[in-house]
Amino acid sequence: MILGIETSCDETAAAVITADGVVRASVVSSQAQLHARYGGVVPEVASRRHLELVVPVVEEALAEAGVTLDDIASVAVTEGPGLIGALLVGLSAAKAIAFARGLPLIPVDHLHGHLAALYLAPDPVEPPFLALLASGGHTLIVEVTDRRGYRVIGGTLDDAAGEAFDKGARLLGLGYPGGAKLERLAAGGDPGAHAFPTGMSGKPGYDLSFSGLKTALRYALAREPDADHADLAASYQAAIVRSLVERTATAVVDTGATTLAVVGGVARNGALREAFADRCRKLGVHLALVAPELCTDNAAMIASAARYTDPIAFPGYLRRDAYATAS
Amino acid sequence: MLGAGDVVHVSGELGVGKTVFVRGACRALGVTGAVTSPTYTVGNLYRTGGMAVAHLDLYRSAGVTVEEAADLEPYFDGTICFVEWPDAGAGMLPPARIAVELRVGEGDARLIELRSNDAELLKAIADPLV
Numbered sequence: 001m002i003l004g005i006e007t008s009c010d011e012t013a014a015a016v017i018t019a020d021g022v023v024r025a026s027v028v029s030s031q032a033q034l035h036a037r038y039g040g041v042v043p044e045v046a047s048r049r050h051l052e053l054v055v056p057v058v059e060e061a062l063a064e065a066g067v068t069l070d071d072i073a074s075v076a077v078t079e080g081p082g083l084i085g086a087l088l089v090g091l092s093a094a095k096a097i098a099f100a101r102g103l104p105l106i107p108v109d110h111l112h113g114h115l116a117a118l119y120l121a122p123d124p125v126e127p128p129f130l131a132l133l134a135s136g137g138h139t140l141i142v143e144v145t146d147r148r149g150y151r152v153i154g155g156t157l158d159d160a161a162g163e164a165f166d167k168g169a170r171l172l173g174l175g176y177p178g179g180a181k182l183e184r185l186a187a188g189g190d191p192g193a194h195a196f197p198t199g200m201s202g203k204p205g206y207d208l209s210f211s212g213l214k215t216a217l218r219y220a221l222a223r224e225p226d227a228d229h230a231d232l233a234a235s236y237q238a239a240i241v242r243s244l245v246e247r248t249a250t251a252v253v254d255t256g257a258t259t260l261a262v263v264g265g266v267a268r269n270g271a272l273r274e275a276f277a278d279r280c281r282k283l284g285v286h287l288a289l290v291a292p293e294l295c296t297d298n299a300a301m302i303a304s305a306a307r308y309t310d311p312i313a314f315p316g317y318l319r320r321d322a323y324a325t326a327s
Numbered sequence: 328m329l330g331a332g333d334v335v336h337v338s339g340e341l342g343v344g345k346t347v348f349v350r351g352a353c354r355a356l357g358v359t360g361a362v363t364s365p366t367y368t369v370g371n372l373y374r375t376g377g378m379a380v381a382h383l384d385l386y387r388s389a390g391v392t393v394e395e396a397a398d399l400e401p402y403f404d405g406t407i408c409f410v411e412w413p414d415a416g417a418g419m420l421p422p423a424r425i426a427v428e429l430r431v432g433e434g435d436a437r438l439i440e441l442r443s444n445d446a447e448l449l450k451a452i453a454d455p456l457v
Contacts, residue, residue: 009367047398083369085398137367158346159364167341167366176387211346211364218342324372324401 004303007090008082025064076306080323116305136162154206189234339429
């Protein structure tokens with residue numbers, strides 16, 4: 001069995017999965033309450049909380065799976081991209097556990113992890129496929145030809161889609177992070193009320209842009225202070241969804257992909273799931289989605305990616321370092 | 328004009344174009360890959376031909392403490408470091424060599440104000456513009 005550890009951003013997470021991708025336990029210690037108390041995610045609070053939580057979270061994952069470290073054959077851990085201090089907590093914990101037990105360590109790319117959520121039981125997705133990975137920190141369109149990796153063919157030039165949701169929510173006075181609140185507000189509004197721009201629309205390639213949309217919402221609020229906020233939220237959300245669907249659909253058509261996967265925290269958004277289901281039906285393309293709890297950051301996806309990543313044999317990993325930015 | 332150890336503060340309201348400004352600066356410094364918003368990741372580090380460029384975003388921070396400052400140290404160590412939403416780090420993080428403030432002007436225009444104690448730096452930036 002594989003023990004996975006993930007500490008790249010806000011969540012401290014640990015999971016135990018079997019070699020064939022059955023999730024035995026996936027524990028995510030959401031730090032949202034702590035963050036709300038501090039008015040946002042404070043970098044060191046995130047890192048220090050990881051330090052406090054990583055051992056209890058690993059213990060809980062083992063207990064929930066009904067196993068001990070004797071049953072673990074390898075330790076998988078996110079080594080980037082993310083906040084260096086936060087990554088180092090997970091990496092150090094993973095190294096220590098692997099070293100003490102004489103086990104191999106498998107360093108995992110966080111973005112590969114999001115895709116590897118698709119390879120978990122009971123319905124693993126078989127490459128080749130095209131994928132949209134949309135979260136708070138990342139928005140990428142990738143081609144997947146085998147489970148060992150992915151090739152980026154497009155991505156956001158500025159804000160990630162999840163960040164666009166959260167910052168739009170902030171501009172609408174919904175607090176931060178407020179992506180889910182924006183979705184609820186949008187449900188009662190008219191998505192056609194405001195003509196917000198679709199970033200990069202009509203431009204060649206598969207890159208995305210959301211900072212112009214954010215600025216457009218800002219201008220709209222300044223221009224029409226009495227505008228109905230539900231309409232603004234619905235129009236803003238529609239513009240994000242339109243942009244993601246258009247760019248991704250273009251890539252699907254151009255590459256001739258027959259399966260499209262949508263992963264990452266933004267894949268929890270109902271309007272987005274509906275829009276993709278609708279477009280994929282029209283294109284005759286199979287849409288692959290993962291369970292909501294596997295969309296947002298978790299360690300089961302990290303352990304899953306480890307199954308398709310070269311392990312580092314004991315004890316060659318002690319000098320292994322974290323990295324901050326995707327290259 | 329900028330070198331290792333220099334800090335540049337970039338301020339302005341949400342949606343004013345801070346990340347766009349930092350991307351322009353990164354391009355000028357030789358960063359060729361994507362330069363995206365570090366709001367969630369807090370910090371991005373880029374290496375370009377021997378030079379390291381850091382891009383920090385304190386948007387989600389309510390105020391940087393001693394421990395937090397230590398956490399952010401790798402982003403200031405030997406880099407040219409751009410800091411968005413720098414107010415949360417006031418007094419706790421290395422001071423700025425130059426501070427950039429962006430404001431919305433008429434229509435789509437932006438007003439860019441530069442402040443620095445380094446008169447020579449300001450002169451070197453301003454002279455080619457006038």
